[in-house]
Amino acid sequence: MGEFELTLSSLIVVVLGGLGVYLxxxxxxxxxxxxxxxxxxxxxxxxxxxxxxxxxxxxxxxTNELTFYLLAAVSIISAVLMIASHNPVISALWFALVLLSxxxxxxxxxxxxxxxxxxIIYAGAxxxxxxxxxxxAQPNGxxxxxxxxxxxxxxxxxxxxxxxxxxGTLHYACTEESKPLSQRHAGASMAALxxxxxxxxxxxxxxxxxxxxxxxxxDNLGRxxxxxxxxxVEVVGMLLLVAVVGAVLIVNRDPAKLTAA
Amino acid sequence: xxxxxxxxNYLSVGAILFTLGLIGFLSRRxxxxxxxCAELMLQGVSLxxxxxxxxxxxxxxQVFTIFSLALAGAEAAVALALIVVLFRRNETLxxxxxxxxxxxxxxxxxxxxxxxxxxxxxxxxxLTRSGVLPGQGGLPPHHNHRxxxxxxxxxxxxxxxxxxx
Numbered sequence: 001m002g003e004f005e006l007t008l009s010s011l012i013v014v015v016l017g018g019l020g021v022y023l024x025x026x027x028x029x030x031x032x033x034x035x036x037x038x039x040x041x042x043x044x045x046x047x048x049x050x051x052x053x054x055x056x057x058x059x060x061x062x063t064n065e066l067t068f069y070l071l072a073a074v075s076i077i078s079a080v081l082m083i084a085s086h087n088p089v090i091s092a093l094w095f096a097l098v099l100l101s102x103x104x105x106x107x108x109x110x111x112x113x114x115x116x117x118x119x120i121i122y123a124g125a126x127x128x129x130x131x132x133x134x135x136x137a138q139p140n141g142x143x144x145x146x147x148x149x150x151x152x153x154x155x156x157x158x159x160x161x162x163x164x165x166x167x168g169t170l171h172y173a174c175t176e177e178s179k180p181l182s183q184r185h186a187g188a189s190m191a192a193l194x195x196x197x198x199x200x201x202x203x204x205x206x207x208x209x210x211x212x213x214x215x216x217x218x219d220n221l222g223r224x225x226x227x228x229x230x231x232x233v234e235v236v237g238m239l240l241l242v243a244v245v246g247a248v249l250i251v252n253r254d255p256a257k258l259t260a261a
Numbered sequence: 262x263x264x265x266x267x268x269x270n271y272l273s274v275g276a277i278l279f280t281l282g283l284i285g286f287l288s289r290r291x292x293x294x295x296x297x298c299a300e301l302m303l304q305g306v307s308l309x310x311x312x313x314x315x316x317x318x319x320x321x322x323q324v325f326t327i328f329s330l331a332l333a334g335a336e337a338a339v340a341l342a343l344i345v346v347l348f349r350r351n352e353t354l355x356x357x358x359x360x361x362x363x364x365x366x367x368x369x370x371x372x373x374x375x376x377x378x379x380x381x382x383x384x385x386x387x388l389t390r391s392g393v394l395p396g397q398g399g400l401p402p403h404h405n406h407r408x409x410x411x412x413x414x415x416x417x418x419x420x421x422x423x424x425x426x
Contacts, residue, residue: 083285145355155287243335247342
């Protein structure tokens with residue numbers, strides 16, 4: 001397939017998805033909205049299937065592959081429903097589903113610690129968001145600003161352009177990379193990727209004490225985090241402290257004093 | 262070096278999640294939903310980082326994801342504090358009411374719906390009408406050939422004369 005056809009086909013797929021999301025975004029309460037939502041979900045599903053058809057069957061294990069497709073589909077569909085739902089509480093629930101399937105994807109990639117950490121940290125975040133929604137929610141049903149999106153067409157256009165550049169580049173790079181070297185387009189390969197020899201050399205160059213093959217995943221991750229990146233850990237800890245102090249300061253300002261000044 | 266098509270799959274999912282978060286952030290007007298959409302974008306980036314980490318067989322991507330989790334925590338604290346302050350001042354979560362914060366020379370972006378929202382209609386409580394109209398000399402109601410509703414309509418159209426004290 002030529003360069004142009006590749007670009008055009010990915011553009012068509014992404015535009016289909018963007019149109020679907022545009023139709024799904026909330027625009028008023030009238031019942032004619034229902035038809036738009038059905039058409040939108042159809043279009044988004046078609047686009048998702050077309051994108052998934054570009055995925056190669058890549059995993060050595062068939063069960064792993066099925067799990068990947070399932071988790072990815074759940075993640076993306078929940079994300080669409082999250083930005084399309086009329087009620088912030090429902091949005092938070094869909095976001096929880098996105099997080100669950102994402103932690104499944106981490107697990108599938110062998111990142112056990114991150115999978116657990118995502119669930120633990122974001123469970124708290126979701127509960128706090130729930131509290132906020134309940135605390136600040138409108139007592140009489142959905143608020144008008146939840147039923148009307150702001151410039152849905154423009155934002156979907158921005159999303160389509162972003163997704164097209166990202167997915168098109170990915171797809172193009174992947175097809176070019178899988179070709180033998182002689183057939184590659186000049187400059188089209190993932191030039192930034194280091195050669196295998198270089199990677200092996202850099203792995204050898206790492207101090208023996210940091211990565212140890214006889215230790216487990218969490219052990220090695222902790223070693224990398226606290227031996228190689230200890231300054232960054234300190235900085236992030238400081239940042240968290242400053243953020244919490246700032247949050248307390250922002251909330252405790254007296255609004256009456258602010259308007260008087 | 263890992264499996265290139267596998268990396269492509271994870272990067273695609275991450276890119277789609279990021280794009281959906283962007284669309285939601287730009288188009289939704291509820292502050293809390295916008296906050297959730299920002300978190301969704303972070304999730305897409307985290308997935309990408311973990312994908313690269315697995316592909317290169319290095320721990321850097323996962324360490325970076327741990328940092329992004331911490332940053333998400335800091336961001337959540339400040340964002341929720343701001344949401345509370347904004348809600349206190351306006352009693353609404355609508356972001357478009359805060360367009361006063363735009364640059365001084367920018368025109369306001371108001372669609373029809375937003376213009377309606379800016380000046381909420383004052384709704385007074387509806388009371389049950391009963392008794393004798395004021396200014397009728399205390400006549401019993403059957404002497405009055407107007408119904409009470411008609412009298413109220415008339416009074417509404419006539420200018421009210423306020424006697425000087």
